[in-house]
Amino acid sequence: MTVQLDSPGIDTQGTASAAEAELGTLFAQVQELDAQILDVIKRRAELAQRIGAVAKESGASREAQAEEMAVLDRFGELGADGNTLAMTLLRLGRTRRG
Known part of the structure; x- marks a missing residue:
């Protein structure tokens, strides 16, 4: 017996709306x-x-x-992206001139 996924007996609509609802919740949390x-x-x-x-x-x-070097060390566990993030945080925290 072969069943088509789009046949009237298969409820794919409920699965799609459940996934959409979960995505909405996840996006809201992010x-x-x-x-x-x-x-x-x-x-x-x-x-x-x-x-x-x-x-x-x-x-x-x-x-x-x-302390700036310690910041780099703390974010090191994230790898290269952690280093980039640490450098960005350090730049944001430097005293603004002008």
């Missing part, structure tokens, strides 16, 4: 995480800029540089 990540990155950049200003005033630039 969007929420993106919003949280963006908020955390902004806060991190503000803190890093304050650290840079205090380090410059106090002459603690070596400590700040050592």
